[in-house]
Amino acid sequence: MSGELCVMDHTGDTKSIWNPDNPDEVSAARSTFDSLKSKGYLAYTVEESGKRGSLIHSFDPRAGKIIMSPPMAGG
Amino acid sequence: MATWWYSWNSSGTTATTCVEWECWNTSGTTATSNVSGVWLKWNSNKATATNSATCWEGWVYQCGGSGGASVATFTKPTAEEIEARKRREESEAAERKKREAEQKAADEKAAALLRDNLTKEQADALDKHKTFAVIGSDGERYEIDVTKRQHNVFLTDEQGNRVREFCIHNGYKTPMADSHLAQKLLLEADAEHFKRVANKWDLVPARKAVRAG
Numbered sequence: 601m602s603g604e605l606c607v608m609d610h611t612g613d614t615k616s617i618w619n620p621d622n623p624d625e626v627s628a629a630r631s632t633f634d635s636l637k638s639k640g641y642l643a644y645t646v647e648e649s650g651k652r653g654s655l656i657h658s659f660d661p662r663a664g665k666i667i668m669s670p671p672m673a674g675g
Numbered sequence: 676m677a678t679w680w681y682s683w684n685s686s687g688t689t690a691t692t693c694v695e696w697e698c699w700n701t702s703g704t705t706a707t708s709n710v711s712g713v714w715l716k717w718n719s720n721k722a723t724a725t726n727s728a729t730c731w732e733g734w735v736y737q738c739g740g741s742g743g744a745s746v747a748t749f750t751k752p753t754a755e756e757i758e759a760r761k762r763r764e765e766s767e768a769a770e771r772k773k774r775e776a777e778q779k780a781a782d783e784k785a786a787a788l789l790r791d792n793l794t795k796e797q798a799d800a801l802d803k804h805k806t807f808a809v810i811g812s813d814g815e816r817y818e819i820d821v822t823k824r825q826h827n828v829f830l831t832d833e834q835g836n837r838v839r840e841f842c843i844h845n846g847y848k849t850p851m852a853d854s855h856l857a858q859k860l861l862l863e864a865d866a867e868h869f870k871r872v873a874n875k876w877d878l879v880p881a882r883k884a885v886r887a888g
């Protein structure tokens with residue numbers, strides 16, 4: 601089953617998909633993940649619609665869906 | 676005797692009986708009781724009061740007086756300039772329309788992502804009240820108001836009253852619904868992190884909000 605990386609941005613969000621059994625796709629997704637994490641993005645794995653997400657700090661190729669948000673700041 | 680204001684408006688040579696506003700607009704050489712309009716007089720060439728130029732044209736006349744260059748500097752745009760301005764305005768309108776369409780699409784996409792990550796109860800509350808409740812990882816109940824990006828998260832008590840206000844968001848580059856989803860996810864995953872980052876205010880009934888420590 602494919603994994604999906606959903607990154608919040610000015611278009612709403614940009615999704616990229618990877619096949620956990622394809623090393624190139626995993627590598628590309630990991631690279632995106634790591635790059636955004638280095639900029640302070642928060643990453644969550646979400647299992648099912650509405651279920652609570654879990655914060656993750658490293659890329660998990662077996663995660664079904666990862667949502668990444670720009671850094672949070674006090675307003 | 677002229678009043679202070681009245682005198683202040685008089686011509687330098689004589690006290691005049693013309694009204695203050697009209698005096699203020701008279702030519703520099705004479706007090707006049709001529710009845711050219713105040714605006715027209717204000718725009719007059721200094722040498723002569725004219726009643727033939729339009730206000731706009733009068734306004735751009737140089738106040739040269741005799742020997743001076745009292746040539747109208749107002750020039751009407753050429754047909755080419757008018758056309759160029761029309762093209763520029765059309766292009767700007769098209770660009771604006773494109774940006775609005777992109778923003779609308781982004782807002783809809785973000786709203787769909789948020790809804791996709793809500794329970795049925797949360798989605799129903801969102802539709803009905805424009806807020807939805809979240810149980811934080813600290814066990815507390817929070818409300819997220821989706822009509823605002825900031826000052827929109829509230830800790831509620833057992834009766835459902837809002838007792839503390841939080842302001843925290845993920846910036847302005849994403850649509851508002853993305854920020855609401857980010858608030859929900861962080862509250863549920865790590866409420867302590869949420870509370871550390873957010874600015875907070877205690878909501879005291881019948882009094883001003885007091886900033887919390």
